[in-house]
Amino acid sequence: MRADARKIHSHLFAVAREVVAEQGAAASLREIARRADVGLGTLYRHFPTREALFEALLRSALDDLTRKAGELESTDAPGEALVAWFRDGIAFVRSYRGVVELMAGAIDDPQSALHASCTTVRSAGANLLHRAQATGVARADIDGADLFALMASLGWLGDQAAFAPRAGHLADVIASALLTDRHLRSRKHA
Amino acid sequence: MRADARKIHSHLFAVAREVVAEQGAAASLREIARRADVGLGTLYRHFPTREALFEALLRSALDDLTRKAGELESTDAPGEALVAWFRDGIAFVRSYRGVVELMAGAIDDPQSALHASCTTVRSAGANLLHRAQATGVARADIDGADLFALMASLGWLGDQAAFAPRAGHLADVIASALLTDRHLRSRKHA
DNA sequence: ACCTGAACACCGTTCAAGT
DNA sequence: ACCTGAACACCGTTCAAGT
Numbered sequence: 001m002r003a004d005a006r007k008i009h010s011h012l013f014a015v016a017r018e019v020v021a022e023q024g025a026a027a028s029l030r031e032i033a034r035r036a037d038v039g040l041g042t043l044y045r046h047f048p049t050r051e052a053l054f055e056a057l058l059r060s061a062l063d064d065l066t067r068k069a070g071e072l073e074s075t076d077a078p079g080e081a082l083v084a085w086f087r088d089g090i091a092f093v094r095s096y097r098g099v100v101e102l103m104a105g106a107i108d109d110p111q112s113a114l115h116a117s118c119t120t121v122r123s124a125g126a127n128l129l130h131r132a133q134a135t136g137v138a139r140a141d142i143d144g145a146d147l148f149a150l151m152a153s154l155g156w157l158g159d160q161a162a163f164a165p166r167a168g169h170l171a172d173v174i175a176s177a178l179l180t181d182r183h184l185r186s187r188k189h190a
Numbered sequence: 191m192r193a194d195a196r197k198i199h200s201h202l203f204a205v206a207r208e209v210v211a212e213q214g215a216a217a218s219l220r221e222i223a224r225r226a227d228v229g230l231g232t233l234y235r236h237f238p239t240r241e242a243l244f245e246a247l248l249r250s251a252l253d254d255l256t257r258k259a260g261e262l263e264s265t266d267a268p269g270e271a272l273v274a275w276f277r278d279g280i281a282f283v284r285s286y287r288g289v290v291e292l293m294a295g296a297i298d299d300p301q302s303a304l305h306a307s308c309t310t311v312r313s314a315g316a317n318l319l320h321r322a323q324a325t326g327v328a329r330a331d332i333d334g335a336d337l338f339a340l341m342a343s344l345g346w347l348g349d350q351a352a353f354a355p356r357a358g359h360l361a362d363v364i365a366s367a368l369l370t371d372r373h374l375r376s377r378k379h380a
Numbered sequence: 381a382c383c384t385g386a387a388c389a390c391c392g393t394t395c396a397a398g399t
Numbered sequence: 400a401c402c403t404g405a406a407c408a409c410c411g412t413t414c415a416a417g418t
Contacts, residue, residue, distance in 0.1 A: 005401065028391065039403040044393075108352035139363075146360060149353040153343040153360075162298035163339040170336060170343075173329075177367035195382065218410065229384040234412075 009046050012036050016053055024097030024159075025054065052113040054102055058095060062117050065092045069124035079137035079183045082128045083175045086151065089125060090171055093155030100155035107148065122148040129178075137183035150174055199236050202226050206243055214287030214349075215244065242303040244292055248285060252307050255282045259314035269327035269373045272318045273365045276341065279315060280361055283345030290345035297338065312338040319368075327373035340364055 015036040019027045029050065033043040047053035068088055072081035093100045106114035107122065126144025133140055154174065158167040205226040209217045219240065223233040237243035258278055262271035283290045296304035297312065316334025323330050344364065348357040 002400065008402085029393095030391070040393090041395080041404070042402055045401075050392095104350040104352055141359075142363060146356055146363070149347055149350075149356055149360060150363075152350075152353065153347050156346050157339055157343050160294040160339075160342075162294055163342065166336055166339055169331075170339060173332060173336070173340075173367055174364065177363055181371065192381065198383085219412095220410070230412090231385070231414080232383055235382075240411095 005046075008036075008038060008042065012038060012043060012046050013056060016047075017057055020057065020096050025050075025099045025102055029053075049113055051102060051106060054096075054099060055113040055117055058092075058099070058114075058117060061092055061095055062121065065089065066120055066124045069128055073128060073131065077137075078128075078132040078135045079179055082132040082138055082178065085125060085128050086147070086175050086178065087171065089121065089148075089151040090154045090158070092121070093151055094158050097159050100152050100159065104152055118148075125151070132179075132183075137180055138178055139180050142178065147178070150178075195236075198226075198228060198232065202228060202233060202236050203246060206237075207247055210247065210286050215240075215289045215292055219243075239303055241292060241296060244286075244289060245303040245307055248289070248304075248307060251282055251285055252311065255279065256310055256314045259318055263318060263321065267327075268318075268322040268325045269369055272322040272328055272368065275315060275318050276337070276365050276368065277361065279311065279338075279341040280344045280348070282311070283341055284348050287349050290342050290349065294342055308338075315341070322369075322373075327370055328368055329370050332368065337368070340368075 012032070016032050019032045019035060023031070029043055030040055033040045036043070047056065065088055069085050072085050075081075076084060093103060102114060103118050106112035107118040109115055112118075122144050125147045129138055129142070129144055129147050132138035154167060154171050157163040157170060163170075202222070206222050209222045209225060213221075219233055220230055223230045226233070237246065255278055259275050262275050265271075266274060283293060292304060293308050296302035297308040299305055312334050315337045319328055319332070319334055319337050322328035344357060344361050347353040347360060353360075
């Protein structure tokens with residue numbers, strides 16, 4: 001990439017982060033180009049799709065989330081690790097208002113620039129889930145895709161003004177539903 | 191209303207139902223007017239907002255849902271009634287793809303034409319929830335707003351192609367989380 | 381009393397023309 | 400090699416003009 005292009009790229013990235021933080025994932029691409037003082041075609045050249053832009057915006061938070069799953073696996077008990085990561089996952093999908101819609105559309109679409117990111121998150125969660133299921137503390141009738149869907153639905157709740165105040169509490173309710181009685185009893189006795 | 195206007199009104203209603211069934215709640219209003227062979231301003235005259243149109247489209251299904259809550263209260267045990275109505279509620283919010291977003295926006299906005307419809311649904315559910323809580327079969331730490339939010343989130347899952355296949359199963363998982371151990375034990379012994 | 385559709389202010393996406 | 404912005408095909412919403 002030419003030096004001037006690299007400069008525009010990072011400028012666009014910074015402006016996009018700002019606009020998306022303000023207006024959410026449905027922000028107008030025209031508005032981003034406008035604020036960056038760049039032709040609309042230039043934005044498309046650097047980020048050919050909305051998904052490509054978000055892939056860039058989310059990359060570092062995504063890497064953090066994947067790393068976190070590994071850490072929790074070595075530091076926490078299976079049930080606690082699963083629930084803690086579930087919360088981190090919800091926080092991640094709430095990085096930007098509306099991003100969860102983009103992720104829901106990408107998880108089953110190999111063409112999407114966000115596809116790999118989404119499947120990585122799903123796998124990281126599936127690992128923690130399987131570990132918790134193997135020790136009998138997580139219910140056996142859900143899989144990694146279910147865990148991802150539940151995370152997404154809680155992210156969506158947080159995006160809706162009317163539901164956001166209760167989203168945290170509902171995350172607790174659902175997190176507890178991931179665990180088995182055996183786990184819940186053992187925590188009471190601890 | 192003049193006779194010709196009444197005729198156009200019911201024609202618009204029928205065409206809107208058709209287009210929305212095909213394209214979801216985000217369908218273009220222009221497209222509806224076009225297919226109805228009516229000026230765009232005429233659509234706006236009959237249904238001044240998207241919410242007003244959906245209020246009309248959903249009215250009868252909404253009435254059914256409210257009546258159903260009363261019926262279940264007199265025919266079913268508190269826990270079973272709650273869970274059965276929870277499923278009906280999810281089916282209702284799934285009447286049309288994307289309608290759940292409209293409802294989420296309306297529940298806390300008294301200006302919305304859908305506001306009354308949404309609060310009616312929420313109340314009907316709250317009654318069944320309170321009854322189940324009074325007999326100790328539903329967990330005490332959720333309220334009618336939580337129940338409504340959970341229904342909405344499951345409706346949203348059903349709207350996402352990637353999540354829809356598991357939405358039914360996830361509804362089971364969450365429905366069971368609404369109930370207490372006491373209820374679940376009593377069912378096992380039955 | 382009711383209907384019409386042009387007008388306005390926006391979108392996303394593409395691509396010939398410029399530097 | 401890269402950037403530009405007009406062009407195209409859409410939106411939602413309003414409102415003067417018509418019947």
